[in-house]
Amino acid sequence: MELNVRVKGIAPSLTLAIDAKAKGMAAAGEKVCGFGAGEPDFDTPEHIKEAAAKALKEGKTKYAPNDGVMELRIAVAEKLAQENKLSYKPEQVLVSNGAKHSLYNIFMAMCNDGDEVIIPSPYWLSYPEMVRMAGGKPVFVRGHEANGLKILPDQLEAAITPRTRALILNSPSNPTGMVYTRAELKALAEVAVRRGLYIVSDEIYERMVYDGVEAVSVGALSPEIFKQTITVNGFSKPYAMTGWRLGYYAGPMEIVKAGSALQSHSTSAPNTFAQYGAIAALRGPQDCVRRMVEAFDQRRQYLHKRLVSIPGVTCVKPAGAFYVFPNIASFGVASIRFAELLLEKEKMAVVPGLPFGADENIRLSYACAMSNIEEGMTRLERFVAAM
Ligand SMILES: Cc1ncc(COP(=O)(O)O)c(C=O)c1O
Incomplete structure (x- = not known):
């Protein structure tokens, strides 16, 4: 069937694809270190859930x-x-x-x-x-x-x-x-x-x-x-x-x-x-947001310090959001291949920079547990040392 020309040329979201692949590997029992997620690892604050549940009970349907x-x-x-x-x-x-x-x-x-x-x-x-x-x-x-x-x-x-x-x-x-x-x-x-x-x-x-x-x-x-x-x-x-x-x-x-x-x-x-x-x-109260941001900040500091200590990696220190975007050009591998190899060899999921318009970078989200970041940095160090 002939598809619409505008839709035919559209690339599906690679961040969602990598995340799905890593989640699939984890579901199959592999110990995947995931840095792909573009979402906070916290649950929605309780008072927000309660307000929606109340609306549901009241028939706001x-x-x-x-x-x-x-x-x-x-x-x-x-x-x-x-x-x-x-x-x-x-x-x-x-x-x-x-x-x-x-x-x-x-x-x-x-x-x-x-x-x-x-x-x-x-x-x-x-x-x-x-x-x-x-x-x-x-x-x-x-x-x-x-x-x-x-x-x-x-x-x-x-x-x-x-x-x-x-x-x-x-x-x-x-x-x-x-x-x-x-x-x-x-x-x-x-x-x-x-x-x-x-x-x-x-x-x-x-x-x-x-x-x-x-x-x-x-x-x-x-x-x-x-x-x-x-x-x-x-x-x-x-x-x-x-x-x-x-x-x-x-x-x-x-x-x-x-x-x-x-x-x-x-x-x-x-x-x-x-x-x-x-x-x-x-x-409602905003302290739930502040607590999340404090946790992101600790992880950001730690993740950035570990990244820039890896020989060959450079990284602008981020001042916002929950991503770091290190440059991996010195390894001579394009970002998609780098991400594929990292997932294959070290079971570590990152997002290649190419779909963000930067093939010399990879994106890591720090909306994940500190223990995941610690383990991930050890895997990344090992991975690049073997390149
Ligand atoms: C820069 C930016 N804008 C917008 C969105 C969309 O967020 P949502 O549709 O979940 O509100 C995202 C989600 O990843 C984002 O990173």
Whole structure:
């Protein structure tokens, strides 16, 4: 059967594939050291689960309004105002099935065939595929190691053409863990605004920042920037709610309305009773988040120290998210082969850098137990020593 040309060219998510392979090996009784997971290893906090269970018991089991339960949209708008200094009306918030779905809605709403979207590289691997599915064209701008894997305003300026519609920013970043400073973000955003681009700001890792670094919402930097910014966030990472599938975006009314229409004919609103859990997440105590972030920080410090002590490995110290992105170029093996060999020889699962746009790197998630990290580093040392 002849498939749709846009869908035919799409690569399935390699992070999910590696994770599935490692989980399969573990299920077969092998002692796999997994670093692939893009999700917190903690359970969803109890008060959030209880709120969803209560909603379920109370019969909140019918279709929710397409754009999300109004109480949740109000809670999101309040959170964005208080924590991020972004003043959106609840009507400007569209709740979807995860931030991934929010991003998909945005690119579908925004792109015409051939429209260009600038993606700083290394990037989260779903961005280019989503842009392509929407008929757009991803344009990559490389963040060099010498600049902490960040892109510079001149590079952005040089990549803009009459077809450019948007710039994606993801700070803190998956896969690099880099975090733009306020001044760096402002300089990039000013270029985007001057050239009439939308800024799609994926802030899903905003809570995971370390060493006193702050995660800044780009839309809060000036009224002009705010007007052109679409802020994306979700519940998966901060509240360990990956399986709940809840995310949202807030932005200019035209993009919210278009995304809403699209959602109304595709998925409709996300799960109704899950949304009551999300309200509890935003309105309830936040010490659960702080505890998770403290644990991630300890692991980050340890993992980075061990990695850079391995001869031949270099690694920018991440200031956010829960990933490290070491450079393995000195071993002369491309990232996919490196990851395959590591899984084969040492039963250690990492994600190759290639689908993130960086074939000289591998990604390790430290959303896993400290004992896993200790054992993994011993395996990696042994593996590269034998290369
Ligand atoms: C950068 C980034 N954005 C968005 C998402 C999507 O998260 P979710 O759809 O679970 O809300 C992820 C998940 O891995 C991510 O890493």
